Amino acid sequence: MSQAQSTLDELISKDYEHGFETLLDMDVIPPGLSEDVVRVISAKKNEPEWLLEWRLAAYRHWLTMTPPEWASVHYPPINYADIIYYAAPKSQKDGPKSLDEVDPELLKTYDKLGIPLHERAILAGIAVDAVFDSVSVATTFKDKLAEVGIIFCSFSEAVHEHPDLVRQYLGSVVPVSDNYFTALNSAVFSDGSFCYIPPGVRCPMELSTYFRINAKNTGQFERTLIVADAGAQVSYLEGCTAPMRDENQLHAAVVELVAMEKATIKYSTVQNWYPGDKEGKGGIYNFVTKRGECRGDHAKISWTQVETGSAITWKYPSVVLKGDHSIGEFYSVALTNHRQQADTGTKMIHIGRHTRSTIVSKGISAGRGQQAYRGLVRVAKSAVGARNYTQCDSLLLGDQCQAHTFPYIEVKQPQATVEHEASTSRISEDQLFFCRSRGLSPEDAVSMIVNGFCKEVFKELPMEFAVEAQKLLGVSLEGSVG
Amino acid sequence: MSQAVTHFQGEFARLAGSLPGAGHPVLDGLRAAALARFVREGLPGIRQEDWKYTSLASLERRPLPVAAADAPEMPTLSAVVAQAVLPDAVHRLVFVDGHFAPSLSRHTLPAGVRAGSLANRLADQPDGSLPFAVDRLLAASAAPAPTGVPAAGSSLAVLNLALGADGFDLHIPAGVVIDAPILVLFVSASAETTSLPTSHIRLDAGARATVIEQHFTLHEGASLTSVVERITLAPAADLHHIKVQHANSKAQHVADTEATVAANAQLHSLVLALGGQLAREDLRITLAESGAHADLDGLYLARGRMHLDHHTTVHHASPTCTSAQDYRGILDEAGRGVFNGRVIVAKDAQHTDAQQHNANLLLSENAEIDTKPQLEIFADDVKCSHGATIGQLDPAELFYLRSRGLDETAARSLVTFAFAARALHRIDSLSPLFAALRTLLFARLPGGSALEDLTR
Numbered sequence: 003m004s005q006a007q008s009t010l011d012e013l014i015s016k017d018y019e020h021g022f023e024t025l026l027d028m029d030v031i032p033p034g035l036s037e038d039v040v041r042v043i044s045a046k047k048n049e050p051e052w053l054l055e056w057r058l059a060a061y062r063h064w065l066t067m068t069p070p071e072w073a074s075v076h077y078p079p080i081n082y083a084d085i086i087y088y089a090a091p092k093s094q095k096d097g098p099k100s101l102d103e104v105d106p107e108l109l110k111t112y113d114k115l116g117i118p119l120h121e122r123a124i125l126a127g128i129a130v131d132a133v134f135d136s137v138s139v140a141t142t143f144k145d146k147l148a149e150v151g152i153i154f155c156s157f158s159e160a161v162h163e164h165p166d167l168v169r170q171y172l173g174s175v176v177p178v179s180d181n182y183f184t185a186l187n188s189a190v191f192s193d194g195s196f197c198y199i200p201p202g203v204r205c206p207m208e209l210s211t212y213f214r215i216n217a218k219n220t221g222q223f224e225r226t227l228i229v230a231d232a233g234a235q236v237s238y239l240e241g242c243t244a245p246m247r248d249e250n251q252l253h254a255a256v257v258e259l260v261a262m263e264k265a266t267i268k269y270s271t272v273q274n275w276y277p278g279d280k281e282g283k284g285g286i287y288n289f290v291t292k293r294g295e296c297r298g299d300h301a302k303i304s305w306t307q308v309e310t311g312s313a314i315t316w317k318y319p320s321v322v323l324k325g326d327h328s329i330g331e332f333y334s335v336a337l338t339n340h341r342q343q344a345d346t347g348t349k350m351i352h353i354g355r356h357t358r359s360t361i362v363s364k365g366i367s368a369g370r371g372q373q374a375y376r377g378l379v380r381v382a383k384s385a386v387g388a389r390n391y392t393q394c395d396s397l398l399l400g401d402q403c404q405a406h407t408f409p410y411i412e413v414k415q416p417q418a419t420v421e422h423e424a425s426t427s428r429i430s431e432d433q434l435f436f437c438r439s440r441g442l443s444p445e446d447a448v449s450m451i452v453n454g455f456c457k458e459v460f461k462e463l464p465m466e467f468a469v470e471a472q473k474l475l476g477v478s479l480e481g482s483v484g
Numbered sequence: 485m486s487q488a489v490t491h492f493q494g495e496f497a498r499l500a501g502s503l504p505g506a507g508h509p510v511l512d513g514l515r516a517a518a519l520a521r522f523v524r525e526g527l528p529g530i531r532q533e534d535w536k537y538t539s540l541a542s543l544e545r546r547p548l549p550v551a552a553a554d555a556p557e558m559p560t561l562s563a564v565v566a567q568a569v570l571p572d573a574v575h576r577l578v579f580v581d582g583h584f585a586p587s588l589s590r591h592t593l594p595a596g597v598r599a600g601s602l603a604n605r606l607a608d609q610p611d612g613s614l615p616f617a618v619d620r621l622l623a624a625s626a627a628p629a630p631t632g633v634p635a636a637g638s639s640l641a642v643l644n645l646a647l648g649a650d651g652f653d654l655h656i657p658a659g660v661v662i663d664a665p666i667l668v669l670f671v672s673a674s675a676e677t678t679s680l681p682t683s684h685i686r687l688d689a690g691a692r693a694t695v696i697e698q699h700f701t702l703h704e705g706a707s708l709t710s711v712v713e714r715i716t717l718a719p720a721a722d723l724h725h726i727k728v729q730h731a732n733s734k735a736q737h738v739a740d741t742e743a744t745v746a747a748n749a750q751l752h753s754l755v756l757a758l759g760g761q762l763a764r765e766d767l768r769i770t771l772a773e774s775g776a777h778a779d780l781d782g783l784y785l786a787r788g789r790m791h792l793d794h795h796t797t798v799h800h801a802s803p804t805c806t807s808a809q810d811y812r813g814i815l816d817e818a819g820r821g822v823f824n825g826r827v828i829v830a831k832d833a834q835h836t837d838a839q840q841h842n843a844n845l846l847l848s849e850n851a852e853i854d855t856k857p858q859l860e861i862f863a864d865d866v867k868c869s870h871g872a873t874i875g876q877l878d879p880a881e882l883f884y885l886r887s888r889g890l891d892e893t894a895a896r897s898l899v900t901f902a903f904a905a906r907a908l909h910r911i912d913s914l915s916p917l918f919a920a921l922r923t924l925l926f927a928r929l930p931g932g933s934a935l936e937d938l939t940r
Contacts, residue, residue: 072533383849398864401834407859413874416846420874422857428864 030089035082037061040189043088047158047192050165060178060188067182073345074374074406075314077250077287085252087190087223143207153198154209157225160196167198171229175258175295175322183254183289183316187223191256194224199234199265208464210239226257230265232298237268239467250278250313255290263298263325268306270463272471275311280369282341285313292319296328296354304331305348306462308471313342318376320349323357323385330359333459337475338371338403347377347394347408352385352418363394364456366475367403374406381418388418396426397455399448449476486526491547493523496646499550503649505606518645525639534638537822537854538764538793543736548708550647551581551677559673559702561588567700569728569920573667575599580671582679582709583650591666596657599666602682603650638766641740644682644712651682651712654695658688658718665694665724665917672735675705683713687721687749694724696917700759701732708736715743717751719773724752724910726917730759730924733788737763745805747773752910756921757784757792758928764793771798771805782811783907785928786819786851793822798840800833809840812907814900815851816930823855827870831862840870845877845903847930897931904929 031042040061044054069080147154153164160168178188195211211226230236240257253275259267269292278285288311294303305319321330332348350359365373375394396405407424429451437447453460453472460468496519505511527544528535564578565571577599578588584601593599644651652668672679687693699709709731717723731737737760745751757763769778784792798807813821827838844853857870877899885895904925911918922939926932 396859396861398861398866401864403864405859405861407857407870409856409858409872411855411872411874412852413844413846413854414852416848416851416876418846418874419876420872422872423869424857424859424871425869426859426861427867 030086033084033086035061035085035087035190039087043190043192046088047161049158049161052169053161056173056178057189060185061190063179064182064185064189067179067185069182073316073376074372074408075316075343075345077314077343080250080252080287082186088192147205147207150203150206151200152203152205153196155196157191157194157196157227160227164196164198167229168196168227171227171258171260172225173258175260176256176291176293180291184256184291187225187254187256187291191223191225194255195226195228197226197228197236197238199228199230199236201231201262202233203231204234205236208237208239210241212241222251222253222255224255226255227260228258228267228269229260230262230267230301232263233265234262235266237464238270239464240269240271241274250285250287252287252289253312255292257290257292257319259292259294259303261294261296261298261301261303261328264300265298266302266304267294268304269294269319270467271305271307271309272463272467272474273307273309273311273315274474276313277311277340277342278313280340282313282370285342286311288312288315288317290317292317293322293349294320294330295322296325296330296357298328299325299354300327301325302329302331304329304333304462306331306333306459307335307346308459308463308467308474309334309336309344309346310474312344315342315344315346317346318348320351321359322351322353323359323388324353325357326354327356327358328354329357331462332359332361332363333462334363335366335456335459335471335475336364336373337366337368338373339368341370343372345374345376347375349378350380350390352379352381352388352390352415354385356387356389357385358389359391361390361392361394362458363392364459365394365396365405366399366452366455367396367405368399370400370402372404372406374408375424376408376410378410379412379420379422380410381413381415381420383414385415386417388415388420390418390420392420392422394424395455396424397452398426398428486544488527488544488547489523492643492647493519495550499647499649503647504603511606515646518642519647521642522639522646527640528638534795534824538762538791540640540762542762543708546706548676548678548706551583551674551679553583553649557673558585559588559671563702564588564669564671567671567698567702568667568669569696569698569924570665570667570917572916573696574664575662575666576669577652577666578669578671579650579652579681580673581677582648582670582681585671588669593662593666594660597660597662598653598655600653601650602653602684605653638740640710640738641712641766644680644710644740648680648682648712651684652697653683654685654693656687656691656693659690660688661691662693665696668695668697670697670699670709670711672699672701672707672709672731673703675703675707678708678710680710680712683711685713685715685723685725687717687723689718690720691718692722695726697725697727699727699729699731699737701735704732704734706734706736706761707731708738711737711739711741713739713741715741715751717743717745717749719747719749721746721749722752723750724754726754726756726911727765728756728758728921728924729763729765730756730928731763732759733761733790735760739764740766741768743767743769743778745769745771745773745776745778748775749777751778753778753780754907754910755780755782755794756907756924757782757794758924760790760792762791762793764795766795766797768797769799769807771800771807772802774802774804776802776805778807779910780807780809780811781907781910783904784811784813784821784823785816785904785925786814786821787816787928787930789818791820791822793824795822795824795826797826797828798838800827800829800836800838802830803833804835805833806837807839810907811842812903813842813844813853814847814904814929815844815853816847818848818850820852821854823853823872824858825856825870826858826860827868829859829861829863829866829868833863834865836863836866836868838866838868842870842872843903844872844874845900846874847876847900893931894934897929897935900929901925901932901935
């Protein structure tokens, strides 16, 4: 046991790999938030009047709200006046026209992170929109996507080039006043990704956004909006990292997905923001609102997330199932180690007839990690024949961690079937002993058991992400095996 | 100030002087403090997480006066016994509108066992250990409970401390085993009244007993019964606690039950909620020492416009405790069910085994169920699981019964009854109690009368 404990400990305590900072010439506005700051951000991005008004309305609404306190996470109050709301790598005149013009320091950063920005992108076959601090720095494969009619660009670009589409869908899934952080995001969001897949088009490659917080004391507030028109299909990947710092940084993003009739959106996230050090100093506050709406019949939205980073995660990717026979899925692996806290889960709102949803949530708590699954399955009266299956399991590694489950189930339709299952356990001595007797080292044994525990979720990830996720889990767990 | 607060302040002014033990400084102080908490907090509202799905608005709009000790219409013995699940019970204690009715009660419990009225005890020995679990109620009014500890009673439950005059008092000394069930009947005889019985059950080391508590109305009007109950089980004690509630469809029933289970003691709880326009049961069990065990079975059967709410909390405070929970709901017509089951495993409660299950049958377009099985775990070497299901009658089961010649109605009610009867699995199916409970269920299940014929 003690030997196994020490290997577990080693496994848990491996350091954060992406903790470097890139020194760049930055365009930064002073910290603090006011209407003027909102105007400055809007002006810097040359935004049309309607968007500025939209931002100001969001800001005024935000002032009337109070931060949510219901989640089982604990942190000192955030001083919103200390945050820098806009930081961008300084653009050369009109900004980069091609990858060659992008600051080489920046490209090096992405190289370090293993993002296939350059030619490597062709090999990997992934179109990437990379968001560095507040602005989108490069979007690859744009032309190739344009051939089939797909719009994939930064949010700022979309505002200028496709204002009608943006105006039609922006805030239509996640209203400005949805919660404290969406109101804040709507007021000060700086950039993000926009994607529109026209009717009947199957996106020929995986789309991807890569988020990085680099500058100090900044908050990152990006928005992602993906619209899949009738019969369209798209798979979207999202990754995130940040440098190691002693201060907490706020990341409050909004992701909106719209799936029309027979459209399919698959959204995968590997979230590896800096989690803070072993004592819980520093790290990212990841307060994110993600929601998808199946507007048409037979639409499908699938969320897959691997959450290993962030000091605090507060995130509930949800699906509103409006269209008949639409499908919502949520697959999640969340790992909390050291003093990380995560309150995560999903909401499945069944409105259409014969709508189906599946929730598989795997939580792993190690060290002093705190974790809560918080979910809602609501079946409205109109959702005849709705079906939900929920499974949420927790694995506990170490005697100081916590695992909580708060599933809300509300059913108003007698022809609905809802099942919920949850279990909490730890890796037993017997399991470890068995693996070791077959010649596996304690680390390999634990890693194998943990991977087996998460297998149902990993198999939903696109291949290249699945490999990364497994590695990430190994890294994040280093030093926690017992 | 809210209407309910003004109302109960008035009731306090009217009744405080006549409560048992009044004039005793400690008791007076506690009652005043309890009222102060109610005045401060008012009735629980739907903005509170624990009351999210259950609104006490009707109680707020129309609070009812507290029932007097001598009911104007004292029910006859035969009227009461006719409703009892065990008409021939040798130990029968009857409370009318929350006050002990000696003329309707009888028992042959051995010497040393105290069973009767809490009011007598308060009036006789107000200096003795106060039977109310006042400390926690008051502590909760002073400061919120620390995280991970189940919150003490709601602001409604403190009314029992402020205004409650009587209740059931049971103390079984060490090693005494009572074989025959003790039947305690809580009868609401006067419409338009509030009853506030406070019960206290204590079993000393190794004692064993079965207590059947039955709550019903003998009128067709509105009434509120708010029960506070505290159960203490010493090491190796064993209590079967069965509660049956079948009030009329205008009555409201609210209960706040708290039990502490010591080493190797066992609590077997069964709650049947079959009546009431609104019924809310809070059941909090603390497994305080190692080896303690609790099993909780429950059945709620909502029809008409009934609203039945069950909140359970099982707090595993020590290592090697076990608990098993199975609550079942049948929601028909415009009935609404709420289930919130909370299992808390404290930091050092290793080797905990906690199971929880909640199954629901939705039988009608207008029925609704809101369920939330909750796990909060602060230890690592534990085995905890919970499950919740919501569904309909299985067509294959119905088809099988139809193929054996049962008509649609009988088949449906038989499958529904089988679902409900799982809650009674700890009761000997040949006992008179089982037969009585089955009759109560038949009378309330859709198509139950057809089943009644089948069993003859």
